Amino acid sequence: xxxxxxIASRLAESAVNAPDRDAVVQPRGRxxxxxxxxxxxxxxxxxxxxxxxxxxxxxxxxxPGMRMVLFVPFSRxxxxxxxxxxxxxxxxxxxxxxxxxxxxFRCLEEVQPDGFVAIPIVHVARLANRRRFPQARLxxxxxxxxxxxxxxxxxxxxxxxxxxxxxxxAKDPAAVIYTxxxxxxxxxxxxxxxxxxxxxxxxxxxxxxxxxxxxxxxFPLFGLFNAAMGVTTVIPDMDPTRPADVNPxxxxxxxxxxxxxxxxxxxxxxxxxxxHCEEQDVTFPTLLRGMSAGGPVPNHVLERMSRAMTREGAxxxxxxxxxxxxxxxxxxxxxxxxxxxxxxxxxxxTCVGRPFPDVEVRIIEITDGPIASINEAxxxxxxxxxxxxxxxxxxxREYDRQPTATALAKIADADTSFWHRMGDVGYLDEDGRLWxxxxxxxxxxxxxxxxxxxxxxxxxxxxxxVYRSALVALGDRPSQRPAIVVEPxxxxxxxxxxxxxxxxxxxxxxxxxxxxTASIEKILFHRSLPxxxxxxxxxxxxxxxxxxxxxxxx
Numbered sequence: 197x198x199x200x201x202x203i204a205s206r207l208a209e210s211a212v213n214a215p216d217r218d219a220v221v222q223p224r225g226r227x228x229x230x231x232x233x234x235x236x237x238x239x240x241x242x243x244x245x246x247x248x249x250x251x252x253x254x255x256x257x258x259x260p261g262m263r264m265v266l267f268v269p270f271s272r273x274x275x276x277x278x279x280x281x282x283x284x285x286x287x288x289x290x291x292x293x294x295x296x297x298x299x300x301f302r303c304l305e306e307v308q309p310d311g312f313v314a315i316p317i318v319h320v321a322r323l324a325n326r327r328r329f330p331q332a333r334l335x336x337x338x339x340x341x342x343x344x345x346x347x348x349x350x351x352x353x354x355x356x357x358x359x360x361x362x363x364x365x366a367k368d369p370a371a372v373i374y375t376x377x378x379x380x381x382x383x384x385x386x387x388x389x390x391x392x393x394x395x396x397x398x399x400x401x402x403x404x405x406x407x408x409x410x411x412x413x414x415f416p417l418f419g420l421f422n423a424a425m426g427v428t429t430v431i432p433d434m435d436p437t438r439p440a441d442v443n444p445x446x447x448x449x450x451x452x453x454x455x456x457x458x459x460x461x462x463x464x465x466x467x468x469x470x471x472h473c474e475e476q477d478v479t480f481p482t483l484l485r486g487m488s489a490g491g492p493v494p495n496h497v498l499e500r501m502s503r504a505m506t507r508e509g510a511x512x513x514x515x516x517x518x519x520x521x522x523x524x525x526x527x528x529x530x531x532x533x534x535x536x537x538x539x540x541x542x543x544x545x546t547c548v549g550r551p552f553p554d555v556e557v558r559i560i561e562i563t564d565g566p567i568a569s570i571n572e573a574x575x576x577x578x579x580x581x582x583x584x585x586x587x588x589x590x591x592x593r594e595y596d597r598q599p600t601a602t603a604l605a606k607i608a609d610a611d612t613s614f615w616h617r618m619g620d621v622g623y624l625d626e627d628g629r630l631w632x633x634x635x636x637x638x639x640x641x642x643x644x645x646x647x648x649x650x651x652x653x654x655x656x657x658x659x660x661x662v663y664r665s666a667l668v669a670l671g672d673r674p675s676q677r678p679a680i681v682v683e684p685x686x687x688x689x690x691x692x693x694x695x696x697x698x699x700x701x702x703x704x705x706x707x708x709x710x711x712x713t714a715s716i717e718k719i720l721f722h723r724s725l726p727x728x729x730x731x732x733x734x735x736x737x738x739x740x741x742x743x744x745x746x747x748x749x750x
Contacts, residue, residue, distance in 0.1 A: 201366040203392040204246070204282035206424035208361070211243035214407060214426055219243075220272045221430045221454060232433070232449060237272060242423070247359040249280035252352030258334055260285030260362050263307060263372070267291065267314035268338050270416040270436050273349060275429065277313055277338070278420060280352075282389075285362030288371040292382070294437045294729025295374070299382050303374050304329060306597060307384060311335045319344055366390030372596045373417075375519045376730040380637070384596030385519050394589035396424045398523055398552050403485060403513065410454050412447065414439055414461035415731075418487075430454045440464035440732035444472035448480075455482040462490040462731035463497055466512065470500030479506045486512040489522075490731025492546040492632065492650060494657070494664070495537050498529040516548035516632065520605065521591040521616045524557065525549045525630045536629075541658055543651045543712040545581075545622060545631040556587040557630055558615070559623055562639075562646075566603045570615060573607060578626055581633055581648065584618040591616045621648060634667075638737050641673040644715070649737065655713050656680055656703055661688040666725055668741040670718065670750055679718035679744050680707075683725045690721060720747055 210219070219242040223232045237245070258264065264281055266288050268274045281288050289307050291300055311334030312322055319337055322329065323344060335346035364370070370392055372384040399405065399421060407426030413419045416436055422429040433446040439462045447469055450456065461469070466488050472478065483505050488497070493514045501512045512529040515522070527536070527549030536547035551557045559582040560567075561574040576582040585607060593614070594602045607615040621639065622632045634649035641647075649667040656665040663685045669676040682703065690696035700719050707713040722743070728734035 199366050199390075200363045201389045201393050202282060202285070202361055202364045203370055203389050203396075203424060204279045204361060206393075206396060207239075207243055207246065207279050210407070210423065210426040211239040215240035217408060217426070218410075218428045219423060220275060221428060222272045223431070223433045223450070232453060234453070235272070239426070242272075242276065243279075244358075245276050245353060246279040246283060247357070248355045249276060249349075249352045250283040250359040250361075251357060252347065252355040253280060253284050253286070253336075254359075255355060256334060256336075256347050256352075258284055258286060258311070260364070261287065262310040262334070263287045263289055264334070265289040265291065265304065265307070265309045265312045265314065265332075267293070267312060267318040269315070270419065271431060273338055274416065275419055275423060277349070279423065281313075282370060283359055283361045285364050285368070287369045289384075290371060290373045292374060292376050292437070292730055295376060295382050296729075301325065301328065303382055303384065307372055313338065315339050316342060364389050366393070373519060376728050376734075383598055383601050385592050386594050386596050387592060391590050391592060392420075392424075395522065396421055398554075398590060399515075400425050402523070402526065402552055403487075405458065409457045409484070412450055412454075412456045412459040414442070414447075414459070414465045415490075418460045427458070428454070430456060437729060438732065440468065440727070442468050444469045448472075448478055451480055451483065456480075457482060457484045458487070459483060460487040460489075462733050463488050463493045464490075464727070464732035466493070466501055467497050470497055470504060473504040474500050479504050480510075481506050483507055484510055486510075487515060488512060489515050489517065490728075491733035495533065495540070498532055502529045502533065514548065516630065518618055519592075521586050521588060521618065523552050523590070524555055524586050524588065524618070525551045527629075540654050543655050543710055545633040545648070545651050546654070547625075548622075548630050548632050550627075550629055551586075552588075554589060557624065558585050558587075559583065560585055562621060562636065567607045567617075568603075570607050570609045576623075578624055581621055581623045581646075583636060584620045584622050584630070584632075585615040586618060587613060587615050635737075638667070640667060640669040640676050640678045642678065642715070643675045647678050647712075647715075652678070652680070652713050652716065655706060655710050656682065659703060659706060661685050661699070662703075664725060664735070666735045666737050666740055667716075668737050668744050670741070670745055670748070677718070678716045679720065679748070680713075680716055681720045681722050681725065681740055681744055683722050689723055696721060718744075718748065720744055 219239040220237045305328050313336040338349045370389045371387040374382045410428040411422045412430045419429045434442045515526040517524045525548045559576045562583045638649040639646050652667045653665045663683050665682045690699045726736040
């Protein structure tokens with residue numbers, strides 16, 4: 197029988213163990229002198245608010261097992277609603293607003309929600325498309341309610357009394373979290389309470405996160421982990437769906453105001469913050485650790501942040517994983533800059549570190565179709581590039597109502613466990629470290645064999661005027677031709693044909709000196725490569741390949 201686990205019990209424990217510790221800190225505007233005003237909730241206050249909300253949900257008819265779409269910006273209200281719904285045994289549906297209107301509506305239809313907990317503009321869209329969501333009868337407005345019915349956040353929060361948490365089991369669904377769709381159609385990833393519980397343990401123990409620390413999460417999911425670990429969450433003044441546009445001064449002020457010990461952001465977030473720190477000679481004496489995920493972290497980002505984080509032992513860590521399986525492996529800035537960076541520059545791929553304890557990683561022969569059993573997969577030897585598969589307590593079991601996608605992503609094992617196919621390619625080295633060589637979907641299949649995106653791009657990225665680059669495929673498999681699209685550093689885009697020809701020749705000179713890139717003859721320049729909506733770092737190579745073919749008249 198599955199054990200009783202409700203991830204919200206972690207919050208209740210924090211409220212008992214440290215009732216007066218700050219749980220959530222939110223900026224609420226600025227004073228006349230430019231300093232921030234903050235609202236602060238202790239763990240006792242925050243847990244009590246979650247209880248009131250959970251009571252309110254039950255009184256309006258919400259029952260365990262129902263599906264409620266949560267469409268609220270990252271805020272104290274977002275965190276409180278999440279834990280209230282967990283307490284009530286509800287499955288929360290989280291959809292990235294950056295995935296685009298068409299994908300959002302398709303995902304919402306697919307998930308068949310029982311209601312929406314959302315800001316007013318979402319309810320306007322819901323009403324305009326009410327026929328697509330016939331079951332959505334239990335709706336809550338966070339903010340001003342206009343002409344529609346249902347409860348408001350304030351009304352729910354006025355419900356009195358403690359709440360008896362629903363005793364969910366480890367395998368009961370807690371949330372359906374949609375992938376960003378950066379490398380395909382967005383899919384709903386089903387998270388169980390036991391999986392969230394495992395994630396909290398793995399992250400806390402691996403990084404040594406202690407109750408009482410203060411975290412600045414540039415991604416909402418990490419705010420949920422904090423509340424479950426007794427860690428204070430300082431909600432940053434930023435749009436988490438646009439981390440590349442973050443205002444570094446806001447982040448610097450938050451870290452200083454609250455003596456932040458930990459901060460999470462995508463590589464695009466830390467690139468913006470790190471450049472500002474370098475230009476303005478800003479340091480972070482309180483930061484014990486930074487974290488960055490969502491895509492490979494460039495060495496220049498690691499270098500800048502290593503100089504900015506002046507506390508003894510402080511480092512920027514880059515956990516590797518995916519929405520379907522997080523965390524998998526991790527490496528620190530020191531390990532990269534003083535160990536693996538030179539190999540990366542030469543095309544070895546990006547080292548993402550050693551797997552977390554109790555996480556198993558294998559490399560198997562690259563296969564496009566489903567693999568029903570692990571016995572059908574061919575495991576590759578150390579050093580050989582193949583498809584990355586993972587077995588872990590935190591690996592998700594299925595995609596919501598998409599059996600075909602689930603069959604493509606999961607491999608059954610004989611002991612009733614399963615392996616998740618990461619959709620990435622890479623290899624394990626002699627020291628047991630995992631190296632990432634790119635997405636499987638981004639392999640260029642040439643007549644002479646496979647060409648891997650991350651390996652090639654790192655070689656071109658060594659040019660001082662290249663900010664980033666992308667390998668794209670021209671033509672059809674198995675006779676595709678590789679091309680590189682370069683986004684220059686700010687101020688270095690070639691504005692004349694002579695400048696472009698000179699820049700291209702310099703890059704071709706770099707390419708010909710490495711066997712991995714010697715066959716690449718087509719180089720194009722792009723002012724701003726298209727990236728994913730969630731982390732602003734995953735390059736949309738599919739879109740870029742179409743653009744490149746048009747530019748070359750193919």
